[in-house]
Amino acid sequence: MRSDDGGTAAWVRRFHDATGSTTRLVCFPYAGGSASFFHPVSARFSPGTEVVALQYPGRQDRRREPCITDLGKLADEIAGKLATLSAKPTVFFGHSMGAVLAFETAYRLEQAGTNAPATVVASGRRAPSTRREDRVHERDDEGLIAELRLLNGTDSAVFGDDELLQLALPSIRGDYTAIETYRCEPGRRIAAPIAVLTGDSDPKTTLAEAEAWREHTEGAFTIRVFAGGHFFLADHQADVTAEIAGHLGAVG
Secondary structure: OOOOOOOHHHHEEOOOOOOOOOEEEEEEOOOOOOHHHHHHHHHHHOOOEEEEEEOOOOOHHHOOOOOOOOHHHHHHHHHHHHOOOOOOOEEEEEEOHHHHHHHHHHHHHHHHOOOOOOEEEEEOOOOOOOOOOOOHHHOOHHHHHHHHHHHOOOOHHHHOOHHHHHHHHHHHHHHHHHHHOOOOOOOOOEOOOEEEEEEOOOOOOOHHHHHHHHHHEOOOEEEEEEOOOOOHHHOOHHHHHHHHHHHHHHHO
16 A cells, blocks of 8 residues: 655645644545645634645656556555554545545545544535546546536636646546546445435436435445535635534544
């Protein structure tokens, strides 16, 4: 599960001091996303909670590294890095691809008996066992950009800057490859409770597909539906962070 490739600091980012914190929140970015997306979340919860934002290879300061296009291998790497952290009551939060990655990482840590999360908050993603034959990663650049516009998850400044867009496309394509080729092991469950957040008009997740997360936990299951599409959390930041705060309070 552990790897010697790359130090923990390359993967684990902290934006605010949390010395003396009693809980930990680990944030898993969406496809093409980066650790910096969670800077406001870190500001919200520090110093009482240590906020760890993950930085996958292939973006920002890791852009010279190849993307990991196998979601299982990416979960292996992340689990190995998180296993080295000090023990602390922990909540995982992942959006879109990050939700599935949080689930798979939690499974690995539970199997290892090390630093497993007390709760997984899965946002903006259908359950791991649900299937759609998505092939966005096989489209040309224009097709990939069209998908990003549909989901409205990329800063409009990126769309207006061809250089920025060209820098971002490889990591976006790599992440789409990872999530679209992912296949959940039949019957895979985690012991940790799962809390699902979903948008009522998300083109990537129906309510039934979000409800199917229930089959992936041996613990409690909750679901909360927000008005909005795939990136509903952008319009409901206060409510989403309040939801996370509730789970952190329960484990702390």
